[in-house]
Amino acid sequence: MSDLAPSFEMMNIEEDNSTIGPDFMLVKRHIEDLATHYFKPLTRQWTNPPIRFFNLRSQWEKDTAMLSSITEIAMHPSYQQIIGMGPSVIPLILNEMTIKPGHWFWALKSITGEDPVQPKQRGRIREMVDAWIQWGKEQNYLA
Amino acid sequence: MDSVGKGAKLSGMTEFAIRKSFPNLTGQNFTITSPETPEYNCIAWAAGDMEAWWWPDANNQYYWPEEVPRNESLRAFKYLFENLGYQECETANYEEGYEKIGIYRDMQNKTTHASRQLRSGVWTSKLGSIEDIEHPFRGLDSSDYGSVFLIMKRPNQS
Numbered sequence: 001m002s003d004l005a006p007s008f009e010m011m012n013i014e015e016d017n018s019t020i021g022p023d024f025m026l027v028k029r030h031i032e033d034l035a036t037h038y039f040k041p042l043t044r045q046w047t048n049p050p051i052r053f054f055n056l057r058s059q060w061e062k063d064t065a066m067l068s069s070i071t072e073i074a075m076h077p078s079y080q081q082i083i084g085m086g087p088s089v090i091p092l093i094l095n096e097m098t099i100k101p102g103h104w105f106w107a108l109k110s111i112t113g114e115d116p117v118q119p120k121q122r123g124r125i126r127e128m129v130d131a132w133i134q135w136g137k138e139q140n141y142l143a
Numbered sequence: 144m145d146s147v148g149k150g151a152k153l154s155g156m157t158e159f160a161i162r163k164s165f166p167n168l169t170g171q172n173f174t175i176t177s178p179e180t181p182e183y184n185c186i187a188w189a190a191g192d193m194e195a196w197w198w199p200d201a202n203n204q205y206y207w208p209e210e211v212p213r214n215e216s217l218r219a220f221k222y223l224f225e226n227l228g229y230q231e232c233e234t235a236n237y238e239e240g241y242e243k244i245g246i247y248r249d250m251q252n253k254t255t256h257a258s259r260q261l262r263s264g265v266w267t268s269k270l271g272s273i274e275d276i277e278h279p280f281r282g283l284d285s286s287d288y289g290s291v292f293l294i295m296k297r298p299n300q301s
Binding site: 064065067070071072101102105123124126 | 159195198
């Protein structure tokens with residue numbers, strides 16, 4: 001994904017840099033919006049799953065950032081479309097998780113039918129991410 | 144964590160976005176008090192846990208105490224906090240010797256959020272996957288969160 005669409009991981013902008021001011025964050029958001037609009041046309045999206053994934057992920061993150069209900073988060077239309085893309089998104093999701101932990105567990109379980117997370121790890125996001133990344137390596141989705 | 148201070152981290156979801164989502168919040172009546180993190184949510188934060196995301200999801204992937212019914216009804220959330228020693232109470236006013244939580248419900252009667260009262264009398268909330276904030280009792284009333292439907296209290300634990 002990151003080689004096709006601009007992202008702040010690419011620009012090496014540290015999200016948790018406490019010296020970043022609100023003006024910079026505004027500019028950052030504008031650049032993100034520009035990138036999203038550029039990749040928006042369906043013709044570009046449908047021919048390229050990573051671009052489609054990037055757009056859907058951006059919309060999903062924006063709309064669900066302040067929600068606590070996992071049901072609401074996972075039922076968001078963009079998230080459901082990502083699930084609908086099937087196994088092609090597994091490496092994209094796993095790569096995403098290595099960069100930024102997020103609520104991809106529902107999607108991964110739905111697509112793969114697997115759940116490598118142990119009962120005692122439920123809700124512990126870092127441990128859940130690690131379990132899925134390990135699974136991804138074992139299944140050769142990740143190097 | 145309560146005292147990290149305003150501007151602990153200016154993430155992609157800044158004060159502007161928070162104010163846009165919650166019309167009752169102004170530049171003067173809320174404070175960001177933590178860095179952004181997806182590692183715990185509002186229910187965990189209200190329950191005093193910063194290490195897990197609590198939700199009774201049907202997929203059984205997130206933390207939910209085994210002794211509490213795993214469904215999203217208000218009754219289940221009420222039982223969750225009763226299990227932690229809380230009892231339903233009438234008002235959100237600060238009472239010496241007690242800590243209070245508020246459970247939110249939206250227009251579709253879905254449980255959306257929980258907040259907790261601090262000893263200063265102000266309320267603290269974890270907003271989804273982003274920051275903790277301190278805010279007035281009605282500060283988070285909104286279309287996304289609805290409003291506080293149930294207030295509960297228990298004797299101070301420490």
